[in-house]
């Protein structure tokens with residue numbers, strides 16, 4: 001079922017800069033979609049259309065079949081949770097716990113549920129010791145995790161994360177990967193904008209490549225990542241495990257998705273069929 | 277194996293010296309930096325890693341003087357840069373020696389155009405007009421932002437902001453450049469170009485770098501040294517490959533690049549490659565030759 005649809009969307013900023021040109025894209029319920037592309041390609045501009053923060057200059061955006069021009073941002077915000085690229089544009093409360101509570105309160109969650117969710121998200125993201133602190137004094141990576149915690153706490157149907165791995169160390173990225181699995185298993189629709197190809201690769205999302213305000217490719221990540229010329233144009237590089245796979249004389253039919261798979265294959269415990 | 281014994285020394289003398297430094301922010305119960313000592317030599321590229329929130333940015337602020345000059349708190353120990361005691365030297369003097377790229381570029385660029393912003397720093401250094409023009413142009417070209425010269429900072433994408441902020445720091449050509457996650461918002465190709473630029477500035481102009489980065493695969497090829505912090509303390513310090521090969525690094529959230537991870541996994545399985553591969557292509561070749 002199509003949940004989000006961009007129909008020939010163009011967007012021109014007030015200053016006259018064209019950020020999107022004739023973008024058409026449809027995203028189904030329960031899909032995991034990653035958006036990549038060069039700085040200034042239009043990724044942030046695109047995702048800001050999903051909850052109606054931006055309205056197309058031309059064309060239309062539909063969420064559950066409704067034009068975002070005819071829906072209020074408040075209604076859309078009940079469905080779509082967006083974590084911004086820059087956390088400073090999102091955080092405003094006087095304490096970390098109130099920041100996480102805010103949306104849940106607004107949406108009328110009961111006190112018990114709020115307390116439970118608050119506890120869980122702050123612990124999960126390693127922010128529990130900052131409960132009473134001001135969000136302003138957090139480190140850059142901690143601020144980013146707080147924005148993710150705020151969104152995940154109220155459990156939106158559509159989760160949009162603009163560069164979620166910025167400022168995160170390897171262990172935090174691993175946890176983020178786990179969150180994605182959890183969200184996928186509960187049927188959430190996930191849209192991730194990211195430059196971190198090493199992070200995206202094992203998740204194996206549907207990949208949308210943007211360049212110069214246009215969608216230039218849309219499909220399976222392993223297929224698109226194999227197309228060097230296309231990647232070059234959007235200034236995206238190949239993940240290490242794919243590069244390794246391409247260089248091997250004897251290799252399985254499909255690329256290694258993680259280090260364990262590569263280790264097993266190379267060690268002779270071939271659990272994947274060989275390439276013909 | 278002692279980590280300090282294996283440090284590959286940069287070519288020169290000590291440029292920055294951190295001596296038993298501790299710092300605690302006013303409302304925080306624990307120090308963000310705990311008893312850190314570190315010597316950075318002229319010409320070194322030092323990579324600083326560690327879990328989010330471990331004190332990396334705080335340590336950088338102590339080196340460029342934002343701490344203690346702009347941030348109040350409890351400060352113990354000391355830092356000297358180019359012979360100047362940071363705590364006793366005005367920020368304007370320090371700025372001639374040290375440039376810091378902030379983690380969030382939005383806190384750094386504030387003039388009404390990208391070009392003006394880059395020129396602003398040079399004006400403060402009293403660089404002559406003609407030289408200023410050419411340095412601004414050259415730096416914009418190096419960072420691929422010439423087309424954005426007249427844009428206001430708020431009309432840029434986040435990656436473009438990061439490049440503009442980086443241009444402002446590089447244009448000033450200080451002896452020591454400190455970069456706080458300089459590629460975090462850059463597309464992969466631009467990130468590689470920025471790494472190449474760091475390498476070039478280090479090699480040709482002898483500029484010393486301290487770089488915080490989580491995507492280690494990017495910086496490892498040009499780093500002389502990898503320092504790891506955890507919970508405010510310095511916990512590892514040595515040649516990058518050695519630190520990565522040390523099992524503790526992963527526990528500190530250091531992002532071991534997939535190829536390096538695979539190399540150690542294979543070693544454990546008894547599959548020994550001729551040498552530690554630096555790229556996936558190199559590893560594939562080594563495996564093909566087995």
Ligand SMILES: Nc1ncnc2c1ncn2[C@@H]1O[C@H](COP(=O)(O)OP(=O)(O)OP(=O)(O)O)[C@@H](O)[C@H]1O
Nearest residue numbers: 013019039040041042043044045431432433434435
């Ligand atoms: N507020 C604004 N006013 C004018 N132009 C803008 C504004 N925000 C972005 N732009 C421009 O719109 C285009 C698309 O920007 P956008 O932020 O969507 O890029 P992006 O793909 O998210 O880039 P990044 O990877 O750097 O985050 C760029 O040319 C950018 O300079």
Ligand SMILES: Nc1ncnc2c1ncn2[C@@H]1O[C@H](COP(=O)(O)OP(=O)(O)O)[C@@H](O)[C@H]1O
Nearest residue numbers: 137138139140301308328329330331332333334
């Ligand atoms: N301005 C500040 N005021 C108070 N505490 C801060 C401030 N900035 C950072 N901290 C705290 O100091 C610790 C270290 O932060 P930081 O140096 O930014 O970490 P890193 O850069 O390693 O992610 C964290 O616990 C963080 O919450």
Ligand SMILES: [Mg+2]
Nearest residue numbers: 044085433434
């Ligand atoms: Mg963006």
Ligand SMILES: [Mg+2]
Nearest residue numbers: 139140333379
């Ligand atoms: Mg930091």
